[in-house]
Amino acid sequence: MENHQHMKAEIQEHLEAAATLKDPEFLNKLEKAAELIIETIKNGKKLLLFGNGGSASDAQHIAAEFTGRYVKERRGLPAIALTTDTSALTAIGNDYGFPAVFSRQVEALAQPGDLVIGISTSGNSENVVSGLLEAKNRGCRLIGLSGANGGMISVVCDITLNVNSDITARVQEMHILIGHLLCSAVDRIFASGEK
Ligand SMILES: O=C(CO)[C@@H](O)[C@H](O)[C@H](O)[C@H](O)COP(=O)(O)O
Numbered sequence: 231m232e233n234h235q236h237m238k239a240e241i242q243e244h245l246e247a248a249a250t251l252k253d254p255e256f257l258n259k260l261e262k263a264a265e266l267i268i269e270t271i272k273n274g275k276k277l278l279l280f281g282n283g284g285s286a287s288d289a290q291h292i293a294a295e296f297t298g299r300y301v302k303e304r305r306g307l308p309a310i311a312l313t314t315d316t317s318a319l320t321a322i323g324n325d326y327g328f329p330a331v332f333s334r335q336v337e338a339l340a341q342p343g344d345l346v347i348g349i350s351t352s353g354n355s356e357n358v359v360s361g362l363l364e365a366k367n368r369g370c371r372l373i374g375l376s377g378a379n380g381g382m383i384s385v386v387c388d389i390t391l392n393v394n395s396d397i398t399a400r401v402q403e404m405h406i407l408i409g410h411l412l413c414s415a416v417d418r419i420f421a422s423g424e425k
């Protein structure tokens with residue numbers, strides 16, 4: 231029964247965090263982020279995504295929704311998670327240090343007009359901040375997914391979707407919901423025949 235109390239408390243935290251995503255101010259930012267993604271793809275540019283730990287999984291999960299399919303039938307859309315290539319991650323980490331694991335890949339892959347999505351619940355992971363800064367230098371547009379105070383990535387990004395919670399797990403749970411909401415908005419455009 232004690233477990234039930236803990237579980238119910240955590241479910242309640244999740245519901246409260248989810249409710250804040252319905253705030254008009256947050257929905258406006260979410261809509262702007264979706265528009266940025268759609269515009270990037272229509273311009274023939276691509277999405278790059280990265281984060282650490284659970285956020286690495288989120289980056290991969292979201293990228294796969296684009297290249298594969300979310301819900302509706304549409305063409306494959308260009309998105310790459312920079313968290314998947316263990317050769318690149320270990321070589322760059324070993325030779326240049328862990329803070330460079332994303333920035334070096336951004337240097338190699340990002341083109342002006344690409345959209346880079348950095349995911350960090352604290353908003354302060356050094357490798358995520360460095361990756362975003364490198365992307366900015368290269369003329370990319372930047373979206374950050376973070377927690378309550380936004381952290382450093384909110385200083386760097388064009389749009390920061392910062393979830394109003396300081397509990398890492400709850401923020402991650404909202405990040406994947408945000409990812410799905412963005413995919414849904416993208417589906418509505420590209421499944422209706424837009425190129
Ligand atoms: O999934 C979890 C915790 O739920 C962890 O793997 C978590 O992602 C890692 O501790 C990350 O290093 C946290 O980094 P960040 O979200 O602050 O950028």
Ligand SMILES: [Zn+2]
Pocket residue numbers: 284399402
């Ligand atoms: Zn987690």
